[in-house]
Amino acid sequence: MAHYATGEPIYALATPYSPSALAVIRASGDEAISLLAPYFSSPISPSLSGRAVHGYVHDGSGRRIDEVMAIIYSKGHGYTSEEAFEIMCHGSLPVIRAISSLLEDAGFREAERGEFTYRAFMHGRMDLTEAEAVEEIVKARTSRAGSDALSRLAGSIYREAERMKESVLDILASLEVQLDYGEDEIPEDWVFPEEEVSRIIGRLRAIAATFSSSRLYSEGALVVIAGRTNAGKSSLYNALLKENRAIVSSEEGTTRDYIEADAVIAGIPVRLFDTAGLRESEDAVEQEGIRRTESLMDKADLIVYVVDPSSDDAPPQYERVLCVISKRDVSALDAPLSFSSVTGEGLADVIDAIASRLSASASAPSDVPRIDSERQKEKLEEAAAALEEARLSSSAGYDIIALYLQSALSSLGELTGEITGEDVLDRLFSSFCLGK
Helix, strand or coil: CCCCCCCCCEEEECCCCCCEEEEEEEEECCCHHHHHHHHECCCCCHHHCCCEEEEEEECCCCCEEEEEEEEEECCCCCCCCCCEEEEEEEECHHHHHHHHHHHHHHCCEECCCCHHHHHHHHCCCCCHHHHHHHHHHHHCCCHHHHHHHHHHHCCHHHHHHHHHHHHHHHHHHHHHHHHCCCCCCCCCCCCCCHHHHHHHHHHHHHHHCHHHHHHHHHHCEEEEEEECCCCCHHHHHHHHHCCCCCCCCCCCCCCCCCEEEEEEECCEEEEEEECCCCCCCCCHHHHHHHHHHHHHHHHCCEEEEEECCCCCCCCCCCCCEEEEECCCCCCCCCCCCECCCCCCCCHHHHHHHHHHHHHHCCCCCCCCCCCCCHHHHHHHHHHHHHHHHHHHCCCCCHHHHHHHHHHHHHHHHHHHCCCCCHHHHHHHHCCCCCCC
């Protein structure tokens, strides 16, 4: 990670680069405060740590650039645990550019993506799971995803990993007592702790199983509304979006290509598609629309198949299909799930059914912290697999069991970043936002 370093003074804009009421520019590194001091109208020093200081940023000739507030952090007290400051200035683009240029002249370089959080990790301010949670909070699309990420930032995964490491270490320590003695000197028979190892394996797998559920709430699902022409697909699409996005007409074949929009259904972010009606057609444009519909159906996490109660249409019979009967206001058909786009009757039931089907495929235990990182899932599964191998080898030699226990500890260490290669850190932090 040659482009990442600690100590070297860095800066970055921590807010979007666009006109706004306020902008925040953060900086960190050795002697950061003294580098800023000659360009700040009020006295600043590390002794003012945790305080906001009002003043003017000016260039070397004394010309004022902007009236600002500077928040000062002495070494060991800021986000990175280095000497640092944050400048809150007006969100004028010329002001942002002028302050950035001034900081570069003063000896700062522009930070790489995720470099502030990298430094926080390297200085022990947070473990790797907490560092990942920083970006997960920024990217969260729902309150559920944000809440889960905040829990990880508070150390929920780290604490779980540490407890499991302590348990495995206790087992390994008791085993290594046996390894320290010759065969004729062993003080007592060692019994493999089957119950304790099974408990740890269960816990590891339960946390790993939360990955698909967390991904559902953070990344969302692809939901395709499909069915024959004039079945009521566009009406349902508009009702779910609560706006008239799709053209609704009694004329068949109105929708000849798909349209899409982002929505949140019962707290789950979805990419919602309204598609061309499925039927035999000689029209080349409509045929292409139907082909695109079928392609989307192949990719969908859920297909909401809309059926006109007056037709003989039968929905595809496979797991990802949710059948919904339309035009409830004009049909007395007794259907398990139906709606009316005119009266709104049954729409709440359709929303509940969509949410239920999506969340059912990503169910997870509620008594464990949730993860939203494929890397974390991989390390948890590796640790569980190593312990499973230790359990299967319980009648083998003590040295074999010890190797599997040490492998489990190594995976848990990689989970929290205690043991991590530079390539992993580089890939992880380079995906962060600038200013983080």
